[in-house]
Amino acid sequence: MSEAPDLRRVHRRTLRLMNYEDGLWDLLLGFVLTLLAVYPVTRARLGPPLNAALFVGVLLLGVAAYRVAQLRFSTPRLGYAESRRSPALKLLLVITIALVALTFGLVFLTVAGPDPLPNLTPGRGPLQLHAYLVEIVVLLAMVSLFGGMAFVFGVPRLFLYGWLLGAGNLASVIMNRDAPEAFNLPLGLAAAVILLIGLGLLARFIRKYPIRSAEA
Amino acid sequence: MRETRRPTNGLRGLAEIDRMVHEPARLMILVCLDSVARADFVFLLNATELSWGNLSSHVTKLEEAGYVKVEKGFVGKKPRTLVHLTASGRQAVDAYRQTMHAALRARRR
Numbered sequence: 665m666s667e668a669p670d671l672r673r674v675h676r677r678t679l680r681l682m683n684y685e686d687g688l689w690d691l692l693l694g695f696v697l698t699l700l701a702v703y704p705v706t707r708a709r710l711g712p713p714l715n716a717a718l719f720v721g722v723l724l725l726g727v728a729a730y731r732v733a734q735l736r737f738s739t740p741r742l743g744y745a746e747s748r749r750s751p752a753l754k755l756l757l758v759i760t761i762a763l764v765a766l767t768f769g770l771v772f773l774t775v776a777g778p779d780p781l782p783n784l785t786p787g788r789g790p791l792q793l794h795a796y797l798v799e800i801v802v803l804l805a806m807v808s809l810f811g812g813m814a815f816v817f818g819v820p821r822l823f824l825y826g827w828l829l830g831a832g833n834l835a836s837v838i839m840n841r842d843a844p845e846a847f848n849l850p851l852g853l854a855a856a857v858i859l860l861i862g863l864g865l866l867a868r869f870i871r872k873y874p875i876r877s878a879e880a
Numbered sequence: 881m882r883e884t885r886r887p888t889n890g891l892r893g894l895a896e897i898d899r900m901v902h903e904p905a906r907l908m909i910l911v912c913l914d915s916v917a918r919a920d921f922v923f924l925l926n927a928t929e930l931s932w933g934n935l936s937s938h939v940t941k942l943e944e945a946g947y948v949k950v951e952k953g954f955v956g957k958k959p960r961t962l963v964h965l966t967a968s969g970r971q972a973v974d975a976y977r978q979t980m981h982a983a984l985r986a987r988r989r
Contacts, residue, residue: 671911671977678915678927743923744960745916876922 676818682745684819685873686738687865692730693825694859697832699723701852708845741873766805799837803830821861828854894983900945901976905930906938910965910973913948918964939963947972 683689699719707715810826813819832854840846901907908928913919919927924935942948947969951962965973 671907674908674911674927675915678912681923681927682916742926743920744962745919745923748915748917873926876925 673818676816678745679817680819681742682747684817684822685742685865686734686869687862688730688733688738690821690858690862690865692726694855694862695726696723697829697851697855697858699726701848701855703848704840704845705847738869740875741869743876796834796837799834802833806830806833825858828857894979897979898972898976900941900947901972903938905934906942907976909935909938909942910947910969913963913965914970914973918951918962921961921963924963942969 699722703715703719706718709715710718806829807823807826810822810829814822814826832850835850836848839850840848901910905928908930909924912924912927916923921932921935921939924930924939925932928935930938939948939950943950946966948963949966951964953960953962
């Protein structure tokens with residue numbers, strides 16, 4: 665080993681290996697978006713309270729499955745590492761969780777709220793920016809959040825995810841104005857793209873990282 | 881245990897740089913461990929892309945210098961070796977970074 669290592673690259677690679685190398689995080693994100701996409705359909709059939717309970721239950725199951733898959737499937741291949749909770753990382757984590765909660769809350773309210781239709785001025789067409797202010801804020805928040813994560817962790821696809829989520833949400837509000845109980849196609853398409861990327865990453869991960877035998 | 885060197889300013893600092901940290905393979909191990917709380921050997925292998933023997937020999941040197949601590953244990957019946965930076969190891973990485981930044985700044989002037 666004679667070349668001088670790029671320290672920032674090593675740091676980013678370490679963070680990327682811990683979270684984004686195996687594609688499981690992408691699959692979880694795609695799964696959550698799929699749930700949001702079918703939410704209007706199940707709400708129409710089950711009613712809001714039962715549907716919300718079902719949504720939370722399936723979401724928790726998905727998170728549990730993600731953790732189990734990480735422990736049983738990813739750790740034997742990639743190794744075990746614990747996150748370092750430095751003060752800067754804690755602050756970053758708090759900001760990230762707050763932004764994610766805010767954004768998903770807004771998306772959830774848009775998709776699941778009792779009146780998802782924005783107030784449009786009659787006779788001025790559907791593209792009135794002021795009527796979609798919340799969705800535009802969500803779009804900007806998503807792009808900023810995921811763009812920041814893409815930069816910090818050195819994972820460019822996260823930037824694409826930010827656009828997919830934000831634009832998907834905006835498009836779903838515009839497209840589903842007249843059919844609030846229909847399948848949310850834009851979010852469904854975003855979910856499909858993210859799930860496909862996740863599956864591709866998972867397949868690459870399995871090929872690239874075989875299970876290592878017991879330590880020497 | 882080695883005495884952690886304090887960062888020195890400018891290009892002169894390069895002459896006194898900690899060679900235990902400066903070696904590329906060991907530097908990668910230290911930077912990787914600086915990004916996590918602790919990691920096992922398999923993770924370090926993937927993160928640094930060193931061979932098992934190479935990694936093992938460098939971790940031993942770093943352990944002898946007091947920069948890392950190695951803990952051997954078991955998960956079920958499988959052995960697992962966890963490695964983490966000690967306080968002096970973290971200090972050594974910080975000092976190295978500061979010395980290198982100072983040297984690069986001095987060169988640009």
